[in-house]
Amino acid sequence: MVAEGSSSKSSVGRCCRAFWEGLTRPHGGTAAGALTFLAFLWIFLALSSTEAHVRATDLKGWVGFSDESGWNNLNATTIQGAAQHASGQGRTVVLIGSSILVDLLPPRDQLSELYVSAGVAPVRVVGLAADALSPEESAAVVDKFGADFDGWFVIHVNRHALARDTHDVDMWKKRSGAFVAFYSDILADERRRSGHVVPRQLGIPLLDFPKFYLQSLGGWRSVLFPWKLGFRPRRSQKAQRLAPTPAEIVANLPLSGSGAQTHSFDLLGRVAERLRANGRARLAIVEVPFADEFTPEVQTEGWRAARAKFIAQRKAWSKAHGVPWLDVTDKLQARPEDFVDPRHLASPAVSRRFTTAVLQWLAEVKP
Numbered sequence: 001m002v003a004e005g006s007s008s009k010s011s012v013g014r015c016c017r018a019f020w021e022g023l024t025r026p027h028g029g030t031a032a033g034a035l036t037f038l039a040f041l042w043i044f045l046a047l048s049s050t051e052a053h054v055r056a057t058d059l060k061g062w063v064g065f066s067d068e069s070g071w072n073n074l075n076a077t078t079i080q081g082a083a084q085h086a087s088g089q090g091r092t093v094v095l096i097g098s099s100i101l102v103d104l105l106p107p108r109d110q111l112s113e114l115y116v117s118a119g120v121a122p123v124r125v126v127g128l129a130a131d132a133l134s135p136e137e138s139a140a141v142v143d144k145f146g147a148d149f150d151g152w153f154v155i156h157v158n159r160h161a162l163a164r165d166t167h168d169v170d171m172w173k174k175r176s177g178a179f180v181a182f183y184s185d186i187l188a189d190e191r192r193r194s195g196h197v198v199p200r201q202l203g204i205p206l207l208d209f210p211k212f213y214l215q216s217l218g219g220w221r222s223v224l225f226p227w228k229l230g231f232r233p234r235r236s237q238k239a240q241r242l243a244p245t246p247a248e249i250v251a252n253l254p255l256s257g258s259g260a261q262t263h264s265f266d267l268l269g270r271v272a273e274r275l276r277a278n279g280r281a282r283l284a285i286v287e288v289p290f291a292d293e294f295t296p297e298v299q300t301e302g303w304r305a306a307r308a309k310f311i312a313q314r315k316a317w318s319k320a321h322g323v324p325w326l327d328v329t330d331k332l333q334a335r336p337e338d339f340v341d342p343r344h345l346a347s348p349a350v351s352r353r354f355t356t357a358v359l360q361w362l363a364e365v366k367p
Contacts, residue, residue: 042206048218049206051182054079061222062212070102074130074141075181075212082146085126092124093362094145096138097156100288101129103344104156104354124151130178132169135162135264136194137180139271140187144180147278152362154284155268158343159310160292163261164254170196177211190270194263243337246297252342253292261310265317272321285318286358287327291339294332324365328357 054062054076062076077085086092095101105127128141135157142153173179179199180187188198201208206218244252254260268285275283292298318325332354338347345351 045213045218046204046206048220049209049213051079051205053219055081055084057219058222061219062216071130071178071181072212072216074128074133075209076216077126077128078141078144078180079182081144082149082151086124086146086149086151090123092126092149092151094126094128094142094151094153095156096128096133096141096153097288098129098133098161099131100158100161100343100345101127101156102131103346104288104351105129106348106351106355129156132173132178134166134169135267136187136190136196139190139267140180140182140184142271142283143186143274144182144184147275147281150280152282152284153271153275154286154358154362155271156286156288157264157268158288158290159261159307159314160253160290161343162264165260166194167196179209181205181209181212183208190267193267194260243335244291244339244342246295249291249295249298249342252290261313265313268323269317269321272323276322283323284362285314285323285325287314287325287329288354289329289332289334291336291342293329294334294338295336326358326361328354328361331357 059073059076059080063070063073082092086094095105097104128145133141138155142155145153147153183201191198206213272283275281292303314325317323332350334345334347334350338345338350340346
């Protein structure tokens with residue numbers, strides 16, 4: 001019996017060595033086999049890399065290794081849309097924003113709980129926040145998610161971000177692959193209006209959006225690596241540096257008069273009009289702060305004049321489009337040391353006050 005077992009192990013060993021030698025030795029058959037394997041793998045991923053497969057696959061298959069708020073989550077959830085994330089009893093609130101919102105949102109499992117405690121129940125909360133999400137991309141998310149569901153789109157903006165020329169940000173996003181991973185005529189149209197280049201697309205999702213589909217292995221990641229599922233909390237940078245200085249804050253404020261702010265108001269107006277035409281989903285704008293709002297040293301006469309002008313513009317926009325614009329800055333009780341840089345907060349207490357203020361407002365609005 002022992003001899004028979006040893007013989008069996010020896011045979012397995014010889015087979016393994018033969019396989020490895022065949023794989024590593026230069027040989028036409030080996031190269032052909034490797035190319036065939038890669039071709040089948042590419043075909044398999046290409047067939048899996050479709051919006052239909054995103055809609056048919058559990059969200060964890062697309063987001064499993066990512067932060068709970070990030071581009072994979074935004075892309076997969078938006079493609080799956082209202083049919084999967086706005087079903088059931090009660091209203092759905094879709095929170096949309098850039099990395100500012102990422103830092104303000106509480107953990108995923110606390111969102112709905114906070115809404116219930118604020119008196120907005122039953123409710124489903126969907127957080128769609130990603131680094132450097134542009135106004136054009138926010139408009140595309142609204143359109144793709146489904147503008148005809150019975151709920152709220154809440155777009156989070158900042159007056160400085162609305163005035164920023166995003167061409168430099170586009171270069172960073174191009175290098176990092178931080179773009180929406182779905183086709184959108186709305187996005188293409190808005191990019192043309194803003195003078196940005198519209199990327200050429202081949203109509204093959206795996207080639208047009210490689211980072212999203214390759215990073216998630218075409219949605220099969222949860223099958224291949226089930227032990228790595230679950231969301232990693234976003235790490236706070238609070239302990240990594242001191243509060244931003246007044247000079248850093250001023251350096252991060254965009255130059256006025258670029259025309260970007262006017263374009264952003266017009267873009268949000270087009271979002272509002274499309275939702276009005278669809279007749280069911282409602283839109284709200286929530287303003288998120290930069291550090292300058294809590295740093296008296298930078299609040300010069302020019303700063304106050306620019307802020308007053310913006311407040312007048314947002315009031316006129318809100319009245320013209322019948323869309324509420326909420327500013328809860330005075331309820332945050334934030335300090336400069338609550339910021340890790342001029343744009344990003346890292347304070348659980350401020351985050352909770354922000355979320356509570358928005359929830360209480362939504363609770364008072366008639367559905």
